[in-house]
Amino acid sequence: xxxxxxxxxxxxxGICPYVTTQKILQGKWAILILYQLADGPVRFNELLRRxxxxxxxxxxxxxxxxxxxxxxxxxxxxxxxxVEYALxxxxxxxxxxxxxxxxxxxxxxxxxxxxxxQNINPEG
Amino acid sequence: xxxxxxxxxxxxxGICPYVTTQKILQGKWAILILYQLADGPVRFNELLRRxxxxxxxxxxxxxxxxxxxxxxxxxxxxxxxxVEYALxxxxxxxxxxxxxxxxxxxxxxxxxxxxxxQNINPEG
DNA sequence: CGGTATCCCGGTCGATACTG
DNA sequence: CAGTATCGACCGGGATACCG
Numbered sequence: 001x002x003x004x005x006x007x008x009x010x011x012x013x014g015i016c017p018y019v020t021t022q023k024i025l026q027g028k029w030a031i032l033i034l035y036q037l038a039d040g041p042v043r044f045n046e047l048l049r050r051x052x053x054x055x056x057x058x059x060x061x062x063x064x065x066x067x068x069x070x071x072x073x074x075x076x077x078x079x080x081x082x083v084e085y086a087l088x089x090x091x092x093x094x095x096x097x098x099x100x101x102x103x104x105x106x107x108x109x110x111x112x113x114x115x116x117x118q119n120i121n122p123e124g
Numbered sequence: 125x126x127x128x129x130x131x132x133x134x135x136x137x138g139i140c141p142y143v144t145t146q147k148i149l150q151g152k153w154a155i156l157i158l159y160q161l162a163d164g165p166v167r168f169n170e171l172l173r174r175x176x177x178x179x180x181x182x183x184x185x186x187x188x189x190x191x192x193x194x195x196x197x198x199x200x201x202x203x204x205x206x207v208e209y210a211l212x213x214x215x216x217x218x219x220x221x222x223x224x225x226x227x228x229x230x231x232x233x234x235x236x237x238x239x240x241x242q243n244i245n246p247e248g
Numbered sequence: 249c250g251g252t253a254t255c256c257c258g259g260t261c262g263a264t265a266c267t268g
Numbered sequence: 269c270a271g272t273a274t275c276g277a278c279c280g281g282g283a284t285a286c287c288g
Contacts, residue, residue: 179283
C-alpha cells in the first residue's frame, strides 16, 4: 500500500482499505447491526428489540448501510407490513471481519479483567 | 449532580466483544494508527507525516489508545527528545482484525468500482 | 521534538411526536 | 409495523497558538 497518507482520509476512500472500512464502521451501531444480520434476515422491530437504540438512529444507520451496499431491504406486503434487512453479497463477506472482531474482542475483554483501566480520577 | 451518564450500549462494554471493539475503533483515526504501528514502533512526528491529521487530534487518539492498553509510549531522552509508540501485546493481537479489514476493504473497493454508490441526494 | 490549551464547528445520537 | 420529522445535547475533530 501507499505509505504516505495525503489528506484527511476522505480522498483515500475507495483507495486505502483501512480508510474505506473505517468510513463504513464509523457509525456507533454499524458493527452491531451487521452482526445481527450475520445469521439471516431480521425485521426492523426485531433489531430494535435486540439492540437498544433509538428508532430514528436505527433507521438512519440502516439507510446508510443500504446505500453503501452492505445490506438490502425487502418489503413484504402480504398481510401485515413486514420489512426484512439482510446482508448483500459484499455484506456477507464482511463476516470475516466480524469474526476477527469477535475473537479479538473476547481476548481484549479477558485482558481488561487482569489489567484494569487506569484511574481517570485525578488523585491529589 | 455527578450522575454517571450512561449512553446506550455502554453497559455491554467489557461484555459483548462487538460493543467493546466498536468503542475502541470509534475514533476516526484508530484503525489507521494501529495499522501504522503494526510493523513496528513509530515516532510522533513520523505518524504526523504519514497520516495527515491535526496534531492535537493525534495526541488525543494516542492517549486514548494508550489508556485502553493497545499501544504504549516510550520516551528516549538521550540526545534529542524522541518518543516512540508501539503496539502492546493485546495491541499486536489486533493485527488479525487489521488483516481482515484489509482483505475486506480491498474487496469492497473492487465492489465499488462495478457498483457505483447511488448518491441519493440528501433530500435537501 | 513532542506535545497542551483553547476555540469552534458540524455531525451523530437520542428523545419525542407524528404518519401511512 | 415501520418508519419520518424535528430538535437539542454532546463531543469528536480541525485550526491555531503556545510550551518545555
